[in-house]
Every structure is written in structure tokens, then in C-alpha cells.
Amino acid sequence: MHVRRLGSSGLQVSRLALGTMSWGAAVDEYAAEEQLRLFLDSGGTLLDTAPIYGDGACERVIGALLDKHGVRDEVVLAGKAGVVRxxxxxxTDGSLRSLLRQLDQSLADLGTDHLDLWQVHRFDESVPVDETMAALDxxxxxxxxxxxxxxxxTGWQTVAAQHAFARLGGGVPLVSTQVEYSLVRREPEIEVIxxxxxxxxxxxxWSPLGRGVLTGKYRGGVPTDSRAADARWEAFVAPHLTPSKARVVDALAAAAEGLGVPISHVALAWLRDQPLVASAIVxxxxxxxxxxxLGSELVELPSEIVAALSDVSEGVR
Structure with missing residues (x-):
């Protein structure tokens, strides 16, 4: 799998990352083990997690698997803090006390002495940005x-965070920002990017497949085993089940048929090659x-298809 650098740093990550939001909950330890092995065997390195994931069980599952297979050094372990139950x-709690407490708990659960990348999960308007950045420093x-x-x-929060972090003088600036971005979620292009x-x-x-919509699974209705059919997730998927976004999926389907690949491959390949995108978290x-x-790694889109998909999805809400 191809790798890319984060920011101007020396840290390299695979251009597809493995997301673990459901590990320890919808994804049990046995399925998680299969996924991790498949991901590593495919050349993936970036493993994204957070202490809130899997109803709090995710990082313990990851820690057990890394220890069982002795693969801690094979992964770029990306954690978060700032969202608590x-x-x-x-x-959301971006205070220095809470962030550092979550970090220590994550390290214990993951069975490691360090994280390769640590991210503030959400901006906390009730805490000075200087304090939040001091925790990272x-x-x-x-x-x-x-x-x-x-x-x-947001855009202004991104710039404020980088400036506050740089003032601390640690020498290495912030390297990345994680944001929902896909063919049906292009709002980040307005100010965040x-x-x-x-x-x-x-x-x-994150959610590079538009919360599942860009797999094409909803073209014929709502499958009974899908997130949109689950009362806990229905509101999460619903914003992408609109007529205008359905037209984007139809365009994807046409491109996929012409290329002879799954719809999801086209969606991931389009996103993967957008400016500044280092990795798409699947x-x-x-x-x-x-x-x-992971099969999308083998797909290279013709420039004409990239342009057509960009046109049909531009301004879609």
C-alpha cells in the first residue's frame, strides 16, 4: 500500500487507514482480529482509535491484539482524547487535566508506552485553545x-490551534486534522481544507464512503441489516439519503460499471487523491x-472520471 507523509513531518502513514469505532461493540474481538490481520497483510499501517469507541472497550481490544500478535511496531497508532462519557x-472536555488523564488511560488499555499520533477529538469552546494545545505539547x-x-x-479553530501550538515552541508543529470528507460531504473544501x-x-x-451511502447499498431502498435501518444509527445516515446525493451515487455507479470495479472503489479513489488527503479512514x-x-488501492481513476464526479457532487447538500 502506498504511504504519505503527514504535514511536513517525517511520519509516514498508509493512504488507507483502519477505523475502529465499532470495535468492542458491533465488531467483536474475533472479527477485529481478522480485520487487523487483513489490514496489515495488505500493507496498511495507520490504525485510528479513541477511548470513547466501542462503548469504551475498543482500545482494550486493540491492546490485546497488538500484544497477542506482537505487531505494535508495525502500526502507526493514532489515538484521540477530548470526548468523554x-x-x-x-x-466534550478539552481541559489539560481531562486530556492527559485520557491519554494515560489509553496507553494502559492499548498496552503501549506511546502513541504515534494523538489528536484532540473535538474543539472545546469552554476551554482556552492555549490550554488544550498545552496538553498536546x-x-x-x-x-x-x-x-x-x-x-x-472548523477552519478558524484549525488556524487558532496551529498558532497556539507553535507558540509553545516544541519544534514539531501539528501534522494533521481529521474531518468527515467524501463525495457527499464536500463542505470541508469551503474553509477547513x-x-x-x-x-x-x-x-x-473519516467516513470516506459517506456513512455507507457511497457503497451503493441504499440505491434500491434501505436494507434491513444496514445502519439506516437501525434506530441507533438512522439519524447518522439520514443526511446523506437525499435526492441530490442519490444522483452522486448514480454517477458513481455509472463510472464503476465502466471501469468494472465496485462503486466503493471509485468513491475511495476519488477521495484518496484529493489535495492534502493523506489517508482515508475505512x-x-x-x-x-x-x-x-482495501481493493480500492489498486484503482487509479482516469482524469475525466475524477472531473465528472467532482462536477456532479459540487455544491450538493
């Missing part, structure tokens, strides 16, 4: 974190789904 509610200076990044920040370019950050794209409930996504 308190009194049955999920809240302290973590890097302590050796518990090698590189730092942000996640789900220009801000990332200004700040020298690479993009890590998650899967089954090993077969992951295998299909």
Missing part, C-alpha cells in the same frame, strides 16, 4: 506522544466489507 452523556515532551493533530475543528493548507496540515478523512462491520475497501 459522564453521567450517561457524551460530553506536554504529552509530546514527555515522550508519550510522537506527533499531534486535531479532529473535527484551505485552513489546513495554510497551517501545513494533512487531512485524515471502518467495517465485517472482514468482507474491509476487504472490498
Amino acid at each position: 459522564r453521567d450517561g452523556r457524551v460530553v 506536554q504529552a509530546m515532551r514527555s515522550g508519550k506522544v510522537r506527533y499531534a493533530g486535531i479532529s473535527n475543528f 484551505p485552513a489546513a493548507q495554510h497551517a501545513g496540515l494533512s487531512i485524515l478523512a 471502518g467495517a462491520r465485517t472482514t468482507a466489507q474491509l476487504q472490498e475497501s
Whole structure:
């Protein structure tokens, strides 16, 4: 699998990353083990996680698998902090105390002494950005974190974070920002991606298949085993099940048919090669789904198809 650098740093990551949001919940430890092995055997390196994932069980699953197979040094382990569950509610907490406490817990659960990349999961408007960035700086200076990044920040928040982090004088700037980005979610191009370019950050794209819509599974309706049919996930998928976004999927299907590849391959290949995108984070409930996504690594889109898909998806809401 091809690798790319994050920002201007020396850190290289695979251009497809393995997302683990469902590990420990919808994806049990046995399926997770299959997915990790398949991902590593395919040349993947970037493993993205967070302490909130899998209802809090995800990182313990990852830690057990890394230890069982002795593959910690084969992965670029990317963690997060800043989203916590308190009194049955999920809240954002970007305070230095909370971030560093989450980091220590993540390291214990993952069974490692450091994270290769540590990201602030969400911007916390109630905490000064200087304090949040100080947590990243302290973590890097302590050796518990090698590189730092942000996640789900707006354009102005991205620039503010990079400037605040640079003022701390650690020498290595923020390297990445993680954002939802796909053919049916191009809003980041308005301000987040220009801000990332200004700040020298690479993009890590989450939900590159449009919350499952860009696999084409919803073209004939809502499958009973899909997220859109699950009351817990219906609201998550619904924003991408609109007539205008359905036309984007139809265009994808036409391109895929002409190329003789799955629809998802075309969607991932388009996103993967957008400016600043270092890696597309693919998650899967089954090993077969992951295998299909990884197959996109072999697809190179003709420039005419890239242009046509960009045109049909531009401004779609």
C-alpha cells in the first residue's frame, strides 16, 4: 500500500487507514482480529482509535491484539482524547487535566508506552485553545506522544490551534486534522481544507464512503441489516439519503460499471487523491466489507472520471 507523509513531518502513514469505532461493540474481538490481520497483510499501517469507541472497550481490544500478535511496531497508532462519557452523556472536555488523564488511560488499555499520533477529538469552546494545545505539547515532551493533530475543528479553530501550538515552541508543529470528507460531504473544501493548507496540515478523512451511502447499498431502498435501518444509527445516515446525493451515487455507479470495479472503489479513489488527503479512514462491520475497501488501492481513476464526479457532487447538500 502506498504511504504519505503527514504535514511536513517525517511520519509516514498508509493512504488507507483502519477505523475502529465499532470495535468492542458491533465488531467483536474475533472479527477485529481478522480485520487487523487483513489490514496489515495488505500493507496498511495507520490504525485510528479513541477511548470513547466501542462503548469504551475498543482500545482494550486493540491492546490485546497488538500484544497477542506482537505487531505494535508495525502500526502507526493514532489515538484521540477530548470526548468523554459522564453521567450517561457524551460530553466534550478539552481541559489539560481531562486530556492527559485520557491519554494515560489509553496507553494502559492499548498496552503501549506511546502513541504515534494523538489528536484532540473535538474543539472545546469552554476551554482556552492555549490550554488544550498545552496538553498536546506536554504529552509530546514527555515522550508519550510522537506527533499531534486535531479532529473535527472548523477552519478558524484549525488556524487558532496551529498558532497556539507553535507558540509553545516544541519544534514539531501539528501534522494533521481529521474531518468527515467524501463525495457527499464536500463542505470541508469551503474553509477547513484551505485552513489546513495554510497551517501545513494533512487531512485524515473519516467516513470516506459517506456513512455507507457511497457503497451503493441504499440505491434500491434501505436494507434491513444496514445502519439506516437501525434506530441507533438512522439519524447518522439520514443526511446523506437525499435526492441530490442519490444522483452522486448514480454517477458513481455509472463510472464503476465502466471501469468494472465496485462503486466503493471509485468513491475511495476519488477521495484518496484529493489535495492534502493523506489517508482515508475505512471502518467495517465485517472482514468482507474491509476487504472490498482495501481493493480500492489498486484503482487509479482516469482524469475525466475524477472531473465528472467532482462536477456532479459540487455544491450538493
